[in-house]
Amino acid sequence: MSETKTAAANQLFVTQPAISLAIRELEAEFGITLFTRFNNRLTLTEDGALFYKKADYILQYCKDMQFELNGSRIQQNPIHVGIPPVLSSFFFPGLIDAYRSKYPDALVSLEEYGSVRACNLVQEDKLDLALVIMEFKNAPAFLLRGARHAIA
Template structure:
């Protein structure tokens, strides 16, 4: 027994005629006849007396009609209830660091809205370490982060990209003509870096320490615009992801040797239930 069969039966019962029922439902007459026949065979009863083109409910048909109407009304109620529930779906909260936001936004957000129009996405800008902590505290559902951090093991994660760090300067900087840069060459160079709690800066600190250099950092900032504008002034250098360098032709990006590769990952809390939509969003971001 299918809801469609019940609907066809009830409309035929109201019109007492298969032709009129088919016209009302925008289906063929055989579709109505076959639905009624299938119900009669399934339950082993005759639902209608047939007199030429007129249909009249049998006693069994009258009982079945009342039950069928109740089932259809209940199905409509359930459908409406879940449509309302869909409108109240909890938003998906996504964290992303400022530098990665420069790479992935607004394209990622626009693509998510196009592919998941019913989902209310809320984006929050946090550094990778803070975003990871907020995922563990369930204040974020998903985050896109620099995966080169110890806390990454506390989360479920999937690597979605890799980015090399380039040393960046203005075109008129004395080092702008270099084909590659060794960290030892930067011992006396004024640098501007992101805040000290960023994964990128922690990585650079380890790399400088490994070659015996104490970097000359004149400013730590959380604002990528400030960082890039300072570099354009021609007096300082910084480190940026390759993708950011490619988007700013007015600065020079020089590969670092040996290369400093950073893995980018999407993370979510281990053991936390993720509904089907959230799982699809995670998979979509992974393949973005």
Template sequence: MTLTQLEYFCMVCRYHSITRAADALYVSQPTISTSIRDLEKEFHLKLFNHGKNRISLTKDGAAFYQKAEFILKQTQELYTDFSNIEKKRHPLRIGIPPMISTVFFPRVTDQFQEQYNIPIQLLEYGSLRARTLVDNEQLDIAMANMDFYNLDKYNSYVMMEDRYVYCVSKTHRYAGEKEITMDMLKDEPIILFNTDSVQTQTVITRLRSAGITPNVHMYCSQLVTVLNFVRGGKCGAFLYSSLATNPRDFVVIPVSPEITSKFGIIWKKGVFVPDQLTKFVKFIQEYDVTPYLPKL
């Protein structure tokens, strides 16, 4: 049992819907369904009755919900009471995307903390959810794929540009191809990152524009899981070229026509900017990203 599983379960209880809970949490429906099945298997319980248009708690599920809510509340209180016990200042809350964060972090934050001794709290979110949390002031700043609408609503700074590549195993039928087009991916099983990822929305939009319904084998948040499925030989996956610079047991294929994305930091306009956020923005603007830039 994990806190994430309890959070998913409680959200389904509140909405009486896996679909609405998935939308609220910016995760896929299978992710929530799997978490609930794992809880039921672990505790040998049936938690939900499934109706035609609505799900409801069983008697055991209702009792489990009360306990789960209590645990989550106590966890939040524990964090609130003790997370900053050694720090007088509140931490700088930084959202980082699961995939592109592997290029820069933790190097950036380690160097920033060494220079300024400012506490940092890193929270992993896809760019779309991170943007919402910046709006709600639950994040002070977020690193994000900046290819979303209304970017001018935010203060922003572009750090780098990258291009999409398609990755397959060395035994995949496309392993010898010089490029991948959307038409070639009809009926091909692919791995995509979670639905709060700008990259995922971009890929799905490109496929649908080509008249192709995406055959998504799995939505995932972890790069290592994506690569393990790619190495398995059946599925392909879209990555950024900066993450596929030294492939050993898979093949990197350019995408045609080329898809590029800009990455950087966003923070809310029209609110008071604390000194620690100002220092972090200046640090990022002066940070040398040259070693991490892909060759476009």
């Protein structure tokens, strides 16, 4: 397996197959090749570099817009939600849209973390909520340690 994917997986606290899946899904969705693969090494393609530059711009633009819009109303603390990168693009958009239609003034800050890291951040009171992927056998240990944060 690639050292690059391993490093990314470790940094994001997700598995290497989750990184590979996310890359394949992005490539399929946009019809481009983000990386060249040679001898278990990944190298960013020209399309990949452009994709990264545009994605970085979009994320910064969204942060700036959120800051500008939130500055014009009474400051309210956002709900900090941790979510794995794979879930954030497939599962969460419909859920957040439904929540915002019911609570339009609520501020929600989405932060992408792997499941283990998100659980730790909830326990450290750095996240209010985390949507995680964990094996059932691991759930009771987390729920016992972080019972005040758990929703069954």
